[in-house]
Amino acid sequence: MSRGATLSFRGLSKQFEGGTRVEVGDLDIKAASFTVLLGRSGCGKSTLLNIAAGLQQPSTGHLLYDGQAVSGNQPDSALIFQQNNLFPWMSAVENIAIALLNRGLDREAATRRAEQLLADVGLAEFARHRPAALSGGMCQRIALARALALEPRLLLLDEPFSALDAQTRRLMQDQLLRAWNTSGATVLMVTHDLQEALLLADRIVLMASTPHGRIAQILEIDLPRPRQVRSAQLLDLQERLDAFLTHETRLAEHF
Amino acid sequence: MNQAVLTLSRQPDARRAPRYLGALRDTLWFLLAWALLIGAWELAVQSGWLDGRVLPPPSVTLPYAFSGEAVVGFGQQRSGLLEALLVTLLRVSGGLLAGSLVALLLAVITTEVKLLRRLILPLVQTLAPISPVAWVPFTIAVIGIGGQAAVFVVFLAVLGTMTLSLVAALDAIDPQYLNIARNLRCTRQQIWLRVRLPAIAPSAMTSLRMAFFGAWMAVLAGEMAGINSGLGYMIIMAQQMYNMPLVMVGVMTIGVVGFVVDRLMLLLGRRLTGWAS
Ligand SMILES: Nc1ncnc2c1ncn2[C@@H]1O[C@H](COP(=O)(O)OP(=O)(O)O)[C@@H](O)[C@H]1O
Ligand SMILES: [Mg+2]
Numbered sequence: 001m002s003r004g005a006t007l008s009f010r011g012l013s014k015q016f017e018g019g020t021r022v023e024v025g026d027l028d029i030k031a032a033s034f035t036v037l038l039g040r041s042g043c044g045k046s047t048l049l050n051i052a053a054g055l056q057q058p059s060t061g062h063l064l065y066d067g068q069a070v071s072g073n074q075p076d077s078a079l080i081f082q083q084n085n086l087f088p089w090m091s092a093v094e095n096i097a098i099a100l101l102n103r104g105l106d107r108e109a110a111t112r113r114a115e116q117l118l119a120d121v122g123l124a125e126f127a128r129h130r131p132a133a134l135s136g137g138m139c140q141r142i143a144l145a146r147a148l149a150l151e152p153r154l155l156l157l158d159e160p161f162s163a164l165d166a167q168t169r170r171l172m173q174d175q176l177l178r179a180w181n182t183s184g185a186t187v188l189m190v191t192h193d194l195q196e197a198l199l200l201a202d203r204i205v206l207m208a209s210t211p212h213g214r215i216a217q218i219l220e221i222d223l224p225r226p227r228q229v230r231s232a233q234l235l236d237l238q239e240r241l242d243a244f245l246t247h248e249t250r251l252a253e254h255f
Numbered sequence: 256m257n258q259a260v261l262t263l264s265r266q267p268d269a270r271r272a273p274r275y276l277g278a279l280r281d282t283l284w285f286l287l288a289w290a291l292l293i294g295a296w297e298l299a300v301q302s303g304w305l306d307g308r309v310l311p312p313p314s315v316t317l318p319y320a321f322s323g324e325a326v327v328g329f330g331q332q333r334s335g336l337l338e339a340l341l342v343t344l345l346r347v348s349g350g351l352l353a354g355s356l357v358a359l360l361l362a363v364i365t366t367e368v369k370l371l372r373r374l375i376l377p378l379v380q381t382l383a384p385i386s387p388v389a390w391v392p393f394t395i396a397v398i399g400i401g402g403q404a405a406v407f408v409v410f411l412a413v414l415g416t417m418t419l420s421l422v423a424a425l426d427a428i429d430p431q432y433l434n435i436a437r438n439l440r441c442t443r444q445q446i447w448l449r450v451r452l453p454a455i456a457p458s459a460m461t462s463l464r465m466a467f468f469g470a471w472m473a474v475l476a477g478e479m480a481g482i483n484s485g486l487g488y489m490i491i492m493a494q495q496m497y498n499m500p501l502v503m504v505g506v507m508t509i510g511v512v513g514f515v516v517d518r519l520m521l522l523l524g525r526r527l528t529g530w531a532s
Contacts, residue, residue, distance in 0.1 A: 055434050079438045084431055089453040089530045098449060102440040130530050150439070 004032030004186035005076065005153040007052060011061030013213070014047050022047045022213035024061075027205065031066075034180055034187045036197040038241065039207030040248050045190040048213070049156050052188060053079045065154075077154040078147035083163050085143035086131040092118060093127040096146045103150065113149070121145045137168035141175070148179055155180070157189040161196065173199060177225060194241045198234045199227050206244050210251045217244065311500045320504045327492040327501065334484055340508060343474055343485040346402060350409025351470045355463060357410075358417035363447070366425050376422065383415025387473030391480045405477030405485065412473035413466045420462035424455035457531035460524035464517055471513045 007029040014022045022044035029035050037045045050056040051063060054070070054077070062069050086095045096114035097107070105113060118127050121141050131139050140160060147155060157176075161169040173196060180187050191197050197204050198221065206217040219237065227234060249255070293313045299305040300312035307315070319325060325336040334342075361379070365372035390411045398404045428451060436450045478487025486505055493501035525532065 050434070053434075053438055055437060077438070079435070081431055081435070084429065085435060087432060087435075087450065087453070089456070089528075090449075098441065098445070099439040102442070102445070132530060146439075 003151075003153055003184040005066050006031045006064075007154065007186060007188070008064035008067070009048070009051075009061065010064060012048075012051065012058050012063070013060045014044070014051065014056065015059040020212060023211055024048055024207075024213040025215060027215055029186060029188060032184050032186055034200055034202045035189070036201035036204045037188065037190045037207055038192075038194070038197055038204055038245075040209040040245065040252060041192070042212070043207045043209035043248075044213035045207060046158055048207075049079070049158050049188065049190060052154065053077050053156050055079075076150075076152050077156055078150045078152035079156045080140070080143050080147055080158065080160045082159040083136065083139070085146075086139050088131050091128050091130055092123065092134065092142055095131070095142060096149060099146050099150055117145045117149050118142070135168075137164050137172065140164065140172060144172075144175065144179065148183060151183070152185055155183070155185045155187045155189075157187065159190050159192060162192060169193075169196070174226075176200070194238050194245075195229050195234075197241065198237055199225075199229065204241070206241070209248055216248075309499060311503055316500045316503045316507070319500045320507070325501055325504050327489050327496070327498075328483070334489060336489070336504060336508065339484065339486045339489045339505075340512065342402075343478065343487065344512070346405045346477075346485065347409055347467070347470050347474045350406045350474065351413055351463075351467060353406070354410045354413025354470070355417050355466065358414055358421055361418045362421035362425055365422055366451075379415050379418050383419055385411075385415070387412035387469065388476045390473075391476055394477070395480060400481045402482065402484070404480070405474050405482055405487075408477035409470045409473045412469045416469065417462060417466050420465075421455065421459060424458040424462070425451060427458075428454045457524070457528040460520070460528055464520045464524070467516060467520060468513070471509070471516075475509065 009024055009027040011026065012024040014024075016022070024044065027048075037048065039045055047056065051058050064070075086092070087098075090098065093111060093114045096117055097110040100110035100113055101107065115124065115127055118124050121144075123138060123142065126134060126138065134142070144160075160176075161172050164172060176187075177200060179185075189200070201221050204219040204221065205215060206219070208214040208216040219240070221237065223231075223233060296305070296310075297312045297314055300307045300310070305312075311319075320336065323335070326333060328334055361375060365375050387408055390408050394404050394407050394411070398407050432450055432454060433446065436446045441450065474485070475487035475490075478485040479491050482488050486509060490502055490505040493499075493505060
């Protein structure tokens, strides 16, 4: 059984007011897969994620969700950004509870469930703390716990660990992999970190920045997890990714 | 090694102490500045540099302020300092509250309905810079003379600037918070009550303090225009009777109360929006 949604973009493009046009075209994402989007900053990765989340509407083309065209608010997706995922005026527990309020729980039940979720990620004692009093890693753990509490069929992550130190990032990656395994959700993640992409992904989608959004290459990473960063295969793949990004940078910067 | 750990763990305390010391130091300087001015004033009058009849010295005005004799009018029109102050404070609060609530309403409407934003904001932008004093003749013509007129002048003084600052604060909310709220399936009402309003609370509190300054000035302008109660009336009457100590007491009361209210609002704001500091 797979809870994860399949996601297909068809002829997708987004025209921005400033003149930038992000032209993705077609892209298919399998149910319960782990896809990483990689590309230079500004190439359109966040735009694609926002469209998948239903937060932005494409200018042309459409999005198929389990084979069905969707418009308007995207059902069953949870989105995590690089930072500021938690509302700074709410405590940790309130930040989770607000998501549960809209899933049929009353205030008291939502608070109790939120406290339990915090305890599950080992942050019970920080329930009444505001985000400013927590570390970046704690905030991202809370954001992940909240996202999973929504039981999403699609988990969208926009550079979720980029602001964390290397050690915290490693631990968060493990936690994400576990969450992906147990939830069965489809994961679409943006990262700048080549190692992170190689450690986590089934597929790495390389996005060009000239023109914006074009899918340049797709790498299938058919290796068992946990993976060793220093394995010959990953080092080889890392070189290919690096070569792609260098080429992209050459084009963009007119080297 | 141990020492490094110790130093690190002591840092927060070391940072905390100067904040209280700083506040204490500021207060001392504040008191010193006033003590110097009052002392210099007293000295200038005693030595004949200043005319004590035009600018009564502190040794006259301070006892006078607390003597219970600081009164204008007779019979029904009689009004003491404290009474005048309370009347004026009530008018300011009324106008400030009404002006802020209507401003909030306008800000919500112009955020929700783009067409109304296009129609309402240009009007507000043009009307906001008009000085409260300029509204007085208009107010007298429309509402007449009386307590409501002073409240209305305050209302007008607050409405424009408050609307503009609230709209600006709403526009400045990080769109990511709104995206997160939508992703969490918050309803429109929840987005207002639990995201937008808390997000703008700190800057709204600052705007309210600014608005209070405007309101505090506006109410006196309103009261000087033919109303027979309040601090503004008291000062005008005292001037007409050439009661210079009373003019002085009135002016000082305006300053001191304005300062105290502003500090109270600052403290209240920090209380309510502690997350932002
Ligand atoms: N709201 C917007 N208005 C105008 N241009 C935008 C907007 N959002 C993104 N863009 C532009 O679209 C391109 C892609 O942006 P984005 O998807 O955020 O890139 P990435 O996430 O890959 O760094 C960029 O060139 C950016 O400047
Ligand atoms: Mg981005």
